[in-house]
Amino acid sequence: MWQQLLINGLIAGSALGLLAASFALIYQTARFFHFAHASVFTLAGYLTYLFARTLGWPLLVSISASVFLTGVAGWLLYVSIYLPITRRDAGPTSLLLVSLGLMVAIQNIISMAFGDELKTLWDRPVGRGLSLGSALITPVQLLTVISSFVALISLAAFLRLTRLGLSLRSVADNEELAVVIGLDPKKVTAVAFGIGSAIAAISAILASFDTGLTPAMGFNALLMAVVAVVVGGVGSIPGALLGGVGIGLIRNLAVAVVPTAWIDSIVFLVLIVFLLVRPHGLLGESPSRR
């Protein structure tokens, strides 16, 4: 049974790590907690549902369209709402508040449009599980691990190898110096919002295939992703990934030890413990540097 729990944990963790990494990417350049990322995630799931199930487009077309449009939506959120508010000299606290307002509004708009009941992207049988030692893994789960891995490798390659990725990293590292060498941090942040939202869309679509869609899916996923980001080290993308996998493992392995209902509380207790003993997380920089 341990083998199965371990594998489930790694699968859940890789999808969570993907969402956490996208959240961290946005935080790195924008410097505030973008909670509306939760509704961006939900939006991606429902766009895919709209294209694939309501309009009957081919699955691959639906997924690509949804990832692209979600990226555009994230970019639009920054350009049309956050950016004008930033220009009015608002601090991270005001922006965090705005992101909470946006999250509540968008989630409820989705709930009005599609209803609160569980929806599925996939009505065919799950297919036979592949056996891996004594554990089973479904094709959807295998797909989750592979696509998360591919998406993260592409993100890393983009950040390391392209010019845009380099400017993104320099804004994240030191905004003032980035301005000195002629970068516009606002444009770079807008790009981070677009890419981060598209990555969140991939995570959302994988989650929709696995467990279905509800308007609260993004909220529930982001709760865990925020813990993953803090545990991994705020501002560190590899840290976010590591935190995601760690939280996925804890959630699944804890099943063997404590009643399921208590698992979420345990995860949030881990968050508080990390704030107490290791606030910069596993891979983050020491916050004393500010």
Added chain:
Amino acid sequence: MAYYILHLVTLACILATAVIALQLLVSGTGLLSVAQAVFLGIGAYSGALTATRLGLDGVTELLVAAGCSLLVSLFVSIPSLRLRDDYFAIATFGLQMITTGVLVNWVGVTNGPLGISGIGPFSLLGISVRSPFALLGLALLVCVLAVAIASSIQASRYGLVLRAIRSDELFAQSLGKNTLWFKVKIVGLSAVLASVAGVLYAHFLTYIDPASFTLMDSVQLLSMVVIGGGRPLDAAAGTLLLVLLPEALRFLGLPAALAANLRQIAYGILIVVVVAFRPQGLFSRKQRAT
């Protein structure tokens, strides 16, 4: 109809006490908390359990509520306040999630999702508050006390140090102020004040359950501060507005589910609009709410 309005105004007075307590953190110190419903809930559950299980009177209820909320506030404030301000928001977020988990799952004490019903009238020193008018009087009295406490803090040297922390914490430290201790004290005071409101809340509704003290409720309390403004009376006005506004929607005759969605959407958009265009709140002339 008269009793209906009486009910709403009493509710607004009780909530306003918790909102004014939250304002001490948000407007007074620049700390964003998404856990004010936790302290309202701790007060409500402490009061309800002390009254229904132990049969003790109001004084004991208030003491238990204040003690519990103070302890819980230390649990978040000490780890997170050493760090940058947005870590406090993250820690309160963790606290909120843990509390909801505990209220739902610790069935032996909290009676789980079913909540606690049959809470009798509040009695203090042998006088029990039975009539709706007397309860309104009590709620109003507590609310006025909260306004008085908050105003006197704002006007005092202590409040001045808190404002200094809000505008430049490093500078306040350089003047020899132990800013951590100042912040821990105000978070504790805010929690205790909210728990007093919680005790009244339990006796007012005679029934409480975990669904009244969720993250969304905390966000609503926060939006009352932001929409109201930076002074104690602004926050009270913001509370009254947000208690009455959804009731007005009721008369439009919309289906219940749709009305709930619309109310949340209105909250969300109102927060965004106020932060963007009127950062000082609707009722304040210049003092910023966030």
